[in-house]
Structure formats: structure tokens, C-alpha cells
Amino acid sequence: MTLLPTGKRFAFSILDDTDDSTLENVEPLYAILRDHGFRTTKTAWPLDCPEGSRNFFAAETLQNKEYLRFVHELVDQGFELAFHGATLESSTRERTLEGLEFLRSEFGRYPRIFCNHGQNRENLYWGAQRFRTPALRALSRVLMREQGGSYEGDQEESRFFWGDVCRDVIQYVRNFTFERLNLLEVDPGMPYHIASSPYVKYWFSTTDAPDVDAFNRVLSRRRIDRLAAEGGVCIVSTHFGKGFVKDGRVNPHTASLLSHLADKAGWFVPVSEVLDSLLEAGRGRTLTRREILRLELRFVADRIRRRESSGI
Ligand SMILES: [Zn+2]
Secondary structure, three states: OOOOOOOOOEEEEEEEOOOOOOHHHHHHHHHHHHHHOOOOEEEEOOOOOOOOOOOOOOOOOOOOHHHHHHHHHHHHOOOEEEEOOOOOOOOOHHHHHHHHHHHHHHHOOOOOEEOOOOOOOOOOOOHHHHOOOHHHHHHHHHHOOOOOOOOOOOOOOOOOOOHHHHHHHOOEEEEEEEOOOOHHHOOOOOOEEOOOOOOOOEEEEEEEOOOHHHHHHHOOHHHHHHHHHHOOEEEEEEOOOOOOEEOOEEOHHHHHHHHHHHOOOEEOOOHHHHHHHHHHOOOOOEOOHHHHHHHHHHHHHHHHHHHHHHOO
16 A cells, blocks of 8 residues: 555645644634644643643643634544643643543544643653663663653553553554654654553654744755655654634734645645554664664754754
8 A cells, every 4th residue: 555645746734833822823823724734733721720830821721612623623623623732731631531522522533642741740651751772761761851651541550541542542652853844754653552651552753943943944845855756755743723813814924835845746634644654654663772773863963963963
């Protein structure tokens, strides 16, 4: 089975993380995506966060009626809804399950995609645990001065545990992010399984573009043209709530890049559809230890390079 449908030369999707998203600051951008024929993936928080959130207070949840109506419209139009935890801050198992049940009752099915959020304690294999190679994990702990154990979604004895539920209902979890567009160059096995992280069925990588400036830089015309010429696969991780819309108007540079991209013969479908087709094309293997190490080292090298080039 070939990866792309007839007439499509490359695959492109977006995983829009809901941090800072409100109806006002993302709806105009989704109108552009829809009109250009893009069908992408959006995370949403199903439940409110009554304890408050210092960093993520600006976002709306699906408890807001207008926002829920907007997300329903997106799903009806073919956009995909993904899980980003139950709410803005850490959730115990009970609240995580309540959030998932809310999504199922509203949308008729569980989400198929999950990505970890911020410092939420129910995150799976997060922090230093993200590295499955013991030496890199230990090094990461030293560099991050992390004691370990603060992310507990995969730890059975924790009240934040929900790994068993993740394995049962979620098909794909986002792992490493990279600067380049064509992800198959850095992660040729994706989606992949890792034996030492059994609660995640399949992991996948994305292209990192956390806000509007990064998005416009990463998706330059030259890079879009190269992605199309290579017949690559690109899933961009971003936050549409971070600067893409000002005073009701979409950033003009973003609008022009999306229009340029739409003119190419790309396959513009939700993230899980891209990953399903990669599975059908024969991927989805359990990586060997050597393959895991190679991927982790690529991620580290990419991070160092980005840090140097951005002058941080
Ligand atoms: Zn987030």
C-alpha cells in the first residue's frame, strides 16, 4: 500500500495545542484553513480548572458553550479533536477519565491522539523519562536538575495514573519535536512503538513551531517547496492561540504561506489519518535500542542547534 492517495505528492497536517486558545483568537484562522481545504487536528480541554492556573488561565475549555459550539462545527467539517489532558493543570485519574468521558459523550468517540501538556503530573513518559535510553535519561536528570517522579501518568501506584486507559483508547502520542519539515528524514520509523513505554501504542514526531513567529519562519516558501519536491510528511506542532490572530485579523504572512501551501498538491488531512496511512504503508514497528538511541540523539542535537541559532 502506498502512503499517499493518487495525485497527492506530500502529506501535511497541524497539531494545534490549545494553550491560550479562545474563540476570538483562533476562529478566524480556522476559517482560512477550512476554506483552503486543510483538515487539521486541534487539542481541547474538556473540563474547567476550578483551582486556577498561573500560566494557562487565558485558554477556554469545552465548558464554555460558545467554544464548544465552535469545536463541534470544526469536527463536523472534518477537523480532528485531540486530547491534551482533562484541563489546564494536573488531573488525578478520576478527572482524566471524566474528561475523556465528556469527550466521548459530546463527540461520540474517544480522541485518538494525545499530547502531554506543560508540567502536568499525569503526563506520560515526560521530563527525563522521555529518554528511554538509561544513560541519556540520567544525563537529562542532571541537566534539568530533576529529581524524577514528578510525571506519573505511567506509574501505577500514583493517583495521576491513567496509562492503562491511554493504551486502551489513544492510538498515537506525540513524542519528539524537530525543526525540519520532512519528519521522515529524522524519524523514518514513525509511528513507532517502544517496548519500555508500554502504555503508549504508537509515538510520533512533529515539527516544532510554538507560536506565530516560529510558524512563519519554519514554514517559509522555500521550505514548503522543498517538502513538496521531496514528497515528505510534515505535522507541525503549534499554538494557534499564540499571536496568529490580532484584532480579528489573521497574521498576513501566515495567511500568505497557507495560501502558497494550499496551491501545492498536498494531502491535507488530520494527524491520525496521516499516521494511519504510515501504518498501512508498513511502519509501526517496535524500535530497537539502537534505533531509540539514534532518535534521541537526533532530538538532542536538534535542540542544541536551535538554541544556538536563536541565540538563547
Ligand atoms: Zn499545552
